[in-house]
Amino acid sequence: MTLRDERTELDVVPAGVTAGIAVFDRQTGRFVQESNADHRFRSASVVKLLIVLDLLWDRGPTYIVGPEDRARLEVMLRSSDDDAASYYWDHNGGAAIVERMVRRLGLTHTEGPPATHPGFWGYVSITAADTVRIYRYILDHAPSPVRHYIMNQLHEPTRYGTDGFDQYFGIASVFDPDFSIKQGWSGFFGSSGYGSDRSKPVETLDLTSDALHTTGTVGKDDRCIVSVYTLHPRGTQYGKAYTDVTRLTRALIVPGGVRTSGSWLATTGVGVRVRTAPNTSCGILGMLPPGVEVLVSGQTLGEHIDVPPRSSDWWAYLPKYGGYVTTVYVGSGAPKLPGVPVYQ
Helix, strand or coil: CCHHHHHHHHHCCCCCCEEEEEEEECCCCEEEEEECCCCCEECHHHHHHHHHHHHHCCCCCCCCCCHHHHHHHHHHHHCCCHHHHHHHHHHCCCHHHHHHHHHHHCCCCCECCCCCCCCCHHHCEECHHHHHHHHHHHHHCCCHHHHHHHHHHHCCCCCECCCCCECCCCHHHHECCCEEECCEEECCCCCCCHHHHHHCCECCECCCCEEEEEEEEECHHHCEEEEEEEEECCCCCHHHHHHHHHHHHHCCCCCCCCECCCEEEEECCCCCEEECCCCCCCCEEEECCCCCEEEECEEEEEEEEEECCEEEEEEEEECCCCEEEEHHHECCCCCCCCCCCECC
16 A cells, blocks of 8 residues: 555545555556555445447447447446346346356456345445456457447436436545546435345455445546545445545546546535526426535525525536536635636
8 A cells, every 4th residue: 555545545535435546547547546445345226337248249249239228228338227136137147147257258256246245236345456357348348339439428427317416526536527436325314225225244255335336547548547446334325425425536646637626615505406597496406415514616696595694696617517506505604605706
């Protein structure tokens, strides 16, 4: 572990959170940062990378993806759809998918779900280091049609998963414009497998802590591979975990990465809507996870909003959402955000 790793682990990883980190620079062929890189986490949706690779493995030399598979794979990779993953898991051998890919890619710490949970693809155990190996295969060794197909999907993620969870934490919150992601979340109230995560812990793999993982690439030509796995105390609010993972990602050394400019500010409220313009009569782009920290690049005057004890005519612009939120819910209480540029 380097001195930089130690500082990240001590200063950025909150108490009670377990993190596994690996950042690999493809330009130099070296790891820039590693911390608990071989610690095993339940994969959640990151295993979908292995599912798609296994599906396409023997389809050469053309690697044609038919319309039915295309419909499933695109929503699985871009919007982290669980039904699509379950379809392939059930039809292609379950844990045998993982066994095949471990052998093919030379993964060292990845294995199928516990024998007591054979149908739970999200319980595959994986590490930050093995995730780097998966991306290195896709980017540097996979047949060109496979590489282009998978990476095209990962470079065009939807803001929300098909389960409604905002998946723009970590890499997607910090970097712009060149990034790709395959995220994972498990255990949070309302997420897939919530009840089973709580009721079926096993000794070999933590299935009870809330899991939030950000993996993907950053920089021009996918220069850096970033893999951050985290476990949070049971019952952690999604917005807090989202913020913690994003803060951790912000602290990483990522050569070639361009960070979106702006100020990181806390938010309050539940069901806070991001709008296309600074008023409540315009369109809605989405809702903020409660209590999440957001990036603000500017502010402008708009519709007066009164939510006692706070009121404001000012609206914050959130570049990662491409929309506006009233400052009633952003910052420490002042209607006009200090230090934030004013847009005319």
